[in-house]
Amino acid sequence: MKRDFVTSELKECLNRNSRPGTELGKDLDALFSTVRKSEKLLPVVGTQGMGKSTLINAMLGEDILPNAADETTCVPVEVAYGENEYAEVFFRNSVERIKVNTKAELNSFVDNNENPANEKGVEHIRLYRNRDILKSGLIIVDLPGVGSITAANEDTTKRYIENVRCAVFVIPTVPTIRRREALFIKAAWSQFNKAIFVQNDFGETTVEKRDSIEFNTMKLKQMSQESALKFEEPILLINAYQALAGSIQHKSSEVEASGLNKLTSKLSLLANEWDFTLASALRERVLSILTLAISEVKRKLKEANLSEEMSKAERKAKYEKNKEEIGKVVDTIDEIASWLAEQRITVKKKISEAVSKTTGKIRADITKVINGGIVDGRNLEEVFSRIQTREVEEFSLLANDILTDMAEEFRNKLCDLLEEIKLQEIKNYEDVDLHSEEKLKWEKGFQIAANIGGAAGGALGAGAVAAALMSNPAGWAVAVVGIGIYAVASLFGWGVKKRQQDKRKDEAKNVVYPKIDEIEHRLVDSISQKLNEFFKEAESQLNNLRDQKKKELRAMRHEMNNPIGNDEKPKLESDLQILTKAIESL
């Protein structure tokens, strides 16, 4: 669909036939201008030591990323198609870009040993390679390991979270998915929405592999149910080393045997689909806009025909009926709004209780340990870190449940509301299938229409609210994990002094307890922030909806007193023509 589709004639026609409070022509304009050529970013994620760098190297057929056993990548590395092969380094706090050509130069930015804690301030690195797999426009991204999709790197990873449709998750065969990993997967998965799971074959036995895939499949299925995510089987089993070796040595039989081709074909399908899906999403939005306008035109025509025959009294009765029905809709909206207000308090309370319990547990366990005589700096640090991580993980699972429950309930209420609106409008409008639940399923990564928000009429308005929902609240709990892990940082500087045991116990407690209070505050603050964002957005969308319905009612009243005359018909008919032609040209 081209930009020139949006002619000024069409725009004016749309604006003329927008429901009160909306400007469809403007929306159409906005729609086209916000459709960016979004990049096809494909992150590859996985916890430490899963061999994801090896997998990516295998996909590229080149040993480009550092793949030592311990996690060395500390910045995201993107690989895109380019006939000339080079790399560019992007920095966080400047527009400067550095070009690098050799692996050694690259390592100086990428390798944790050479750029410890990313002190060089790299934001990301893009490599250009002349590879078939990349020709489709796919940009493969190697994201740093666990914790990357978390508060610590939130800024860096935001760009991936907002624009990514799908991610590849690398999971191990042995051991099967464990609790800590499950948490990470859940959190990341909820951000990306669509996931391809790859199990790295490190040479285990056939039986081990089979059992492992069976178990992991069961586990992922359950995780997907718990978080309302979609799990697409099967898990792909790939021997990345074999694939890489085969690629480098040009032995296609090896590559075939490794299973890599299953992944590459899936990815090329994805890439093809991508543009197609983007185009059809756009098309659908345009269709919605046009349909809205047409339904308005048709309604007005119907009015024009009827008003000749209807008496003033009949017109008034009709208006009163509409008023009543719209009143019901507004009542329902009010109910939902007050339910939301209640939830705001309830959820905050639940979360705050959960935080309290969590910090209580941390404190109890640490106390027990300190009472047992463990007061040495290093040991205590390890103890503190582990206890804290463990409990905060538990907490984030719980927080996730609380928020997901609320979001689900909200979504159900919205669906019911939309049904009601449908019933109400059907009396006045034809073609009101816009309010179907289908419209609520907005594909992640296509934020275009969501950016329009409530402006474009009832249908899209409610949809936009739901779209806000669809950015899964599970993602919020993710921030929590990050905070917990990083809260440990500066626990000790007090040194290990030789004193009486008991006094040291008290000293240890005096250092540790305030840290725990700090954790409590951070947990509450970060979740509160996200919660407030959500409620604010939800409230504002509901208000939009309510406003619209009120405006609609006012317009109906105006029409009751100033019925559409026959003289307006020709213009309406010609508008209908313009719109119908526009739809046909889609």
Place this chain on the structure above:
Amino acid sequence: MFDKQKQKLVALKPILNAVGSQDLWGLAKFLYERLQSPDSYVVFIGETSSGKSSIINGILKQPLLPTSAVPTTGAITEIAFDKNVKSVRYEVLYKTGAKTQIDSRKEFVNLACKPNKKMARLRVSLTDSGGQYVGLRLFDTPGYNSIVEEHEEVLKDFLPNADIVVYTVGYKIGIQDEDYLFLRYLRELIRPEVPVILVINRCPDKVGESDVKVKEIIRYASDILGYNPRINIIRQAKVVDETIPVIPDAADLWNQVNAQLNSEDRIESLDNAFDLYIDELFEKCDKELKMRLATSKMSHDAYQAILKEQQNTASQLLKAIPELIEPTFNRIYNRLPHLFDEVSEKVADRVSQKLITSSKFTKDETVNFVNNFFLPEELREYTRDVIQDYISVELTDLNSQVDDYINQELIKFNNKVAIQIETAVGKAGEAIFKKYAGKTATNALGRYFVQFGGQGGAGAGVANAASHLLKKAGDLVGKRFSRETHNALKHYLARFGATSMKAVGVAVAVIFELAFVIWDVNTWKNKAKKEVNKALVEWKKETQQQVFTDLMKLEEDNKQLIREIAQETLHSFDQEQTVDFEIASQNSALADEWRQQFK
């Protein structure tokens, strides 16, 4: 108290008559009894050294329970109040459900300190001429170690039924490792609405809640419990006469306990519980009557056909046991030993690594670290990851399989019957049927009944009215993934974790303490490693057994669930067809009236 409920129940009489089921009558009578004297359970927990038993004596204002410096309570002792008792009666209740009276106090004291294995508990009945303690039952429990050895099963059954838990800690010693484990355990086992009173015993005269030590105890206990308990401070009693055992002043505590028992919240939850039981009873009756009405005009043949379907469906449902439940559990049983081996190997490895990397001059610190933190923590993590999560995945999957299967069968049955009814009786009948079909009623009242020991069974049973309202796992009204099931399972597994903790606590602490003294700088690492391995073997044995026991119980529970559903299906329609439409109509109307009036 509960007059409204009594009224409701009495009003059910004519309906129960109309239904004419012995079982339902039994349940009704049981419920009525409980309404007359609803039981309150106050459970006292704490280490033997904490002085629990003296506190109870303080509450009763008499030296009833044996106390002494040496750990005394080895048995669970119930104190009940009976207006038929003249002064005091001693009884032994056995695990089989039998009970015998004890003749002398001497024998009672003996058994209290050294119980025999067949005993479930001792019971002392005190006189209650004023009738003010009706339904009140106090339970004194043994200390932690004793429980671990003998009574854990009982406690696991007990605690979920408690209305109040009084946890006693001695001021001087404070919260020990056993208390930590106990409190964590408690956290998992008691119902969330049950209040805990933390008693700090033998406090010196000027010491109050602002005392540093007291504050620490309170803080620690609250953190472990995850909840702020009510506090009660009991003073060190003055020794008046060397020959008379000391009885502390516990009047304040008693007031607190009573206030809790009579609190609005508690009364409300009992109110709700009883309402729900009565409703459950009613619904069962109503369903029965409606089914009769719906089928009263059916031909004999058609009715027989329904009975046959009913039979088929029931047997189909039972198949879930051998086809779904047993295979899954068997699979788990087979896998578990490997998993336990894996855990113990991995942990042994990790500890080994830790020992290797520590300097040989840090013996005390390292041993302490491993003993107090590293070993239990690693065990906890691996247990959770390897064993707990595995079981969770298997059981959750089983759950949804069983849900699906049962739903399927019930829907098939319902459809077949609906057709029959519509053919014979018409749409009206079908509408009635549709309303009641497929609604598998809960069986909370039945469970309460059984746990209590049936009607008049205040014998061995300890069953709290409020504790049987848990919806059964696998809510069967067409829900797909039920968050409740998910949580029920999580709860079960959390308790499983509590067991493991305990086993670790016992196994590890003992071994390391003994070994401490004799090791020297050069050989301690190897010795430590050996001790750890020993501890792990011990852990494995203990825990594996416990887990198997728990799982087998869970399996039996699941099977029982299926049997109940099959039973219920089998009784959807009586063997004898009701053919008198008039009477069926009248009876059905009776039920409608009751519903109007009371719901």
